[in-house]
Amino acid sequence: METRSRETKISRRNWLLAGLTVPLFSARAADSMKVMYDGDNLHVAAPTLHFLSGKPLERLKYRDVVAYVAQLELLNESRTAVVRPQQGRFVVSYALWEEKFSGTHLGSTQGAAPRTAEGLSLAAAETWCFDNLTLSTLGLAPSLYYWLRLELRTGTARDFADETRIGISIHDLIEFLGRKNTEVTHWGPLETRVRLADLPRLAGRGSRNA
Numbered sequence: 001m002e003t004r005s006r007e008t009k010i011s012r013r014n015w016l017l018a019g020l021t022v023p024l025f026s027a028r029a030a031d032s033m034k035v036m037y038d039g040d041n042l043h044v045a046a047p048t049l050h051f052l053s054g055k056p057l058e059r060l061k062y063r064d065v066v067a068y069v070a071q072l073e074l075l076n077e078s079r080t081a082v083v084r085p086q087q088g089r090f091v092v093s094y095a096l097w098e099e100k101f102s103g104t105h106l107g108s109t110q111g112a113a114p115r116t117a118e119g120l121s122l123a124a125a126e127t128w129c130f131d132n133l134t135l136s137t138l139g140l141a142p143s144l145y146y147w148l149r150l151e152l153r154t155g156t157a158r159d160f161a162d163e164t165r166i167g168i169s170i171h172d173l174i175e176f177l178g179r180k181n182t183e184v185t186h187w188g189p190l191e192t193r194v195r196l197a198d199l200p201r202l203a204g205r206g207s208r209n210a
Helices: 001-034 054-061 122-131 170-179
Strands: 032-036 041-045 066-076 080-096 100-105 115-120 132-134 147-152 186-195
Touching: 041 066, 041 122, 041 147, 054 066, 054 080, 066 122, 080 122, 080 132, 115 122, 115 186
Parallel strands: none
Antiparallel strands: 032 041, 041 132, 066 080, 066 147, 080 100, 100 115, 147 186
């Protein structure tokens, strides 16, 4: 009986601690994502989210390429519905002798040309990948509050199965990802509450959102 009572007390204490941890995590997550606005699109930065690290970085330094899939979602204020989703896909490689990274952003719009940057430092590569991830706000009310959510994971062959564009040897990438049974690594989610009317604006852009 004493053992069961002690287990009950410990269980309740753990639940209380867990309840205290949730808002602290949410606060840290909100502080970890910065949002800018150009009048048409939301631009995000995640300075504390380092995806060129751990096992993906090890793979890169063994001359593998690593594919990533980013999911950016705008939810209503109650977080009960996704108002607008956006997915971004990018591939990173590493030049061992130069100790520099290259990134290719495929986006999600069929027919759009891939964008590539080379000779990047680790920090610059992470920043560049997020710089190419945007979410359209056309038609959204600037005065309403929303929640912006960001999740990131390493990609698999399935994520690129319908890819028809050529520029970084996509077909070779699909074959490579399908051949290697690599573990999927996740980051996030990061969330922050936003109102379009309150967001800092990128220089030189005015609001076109009605």
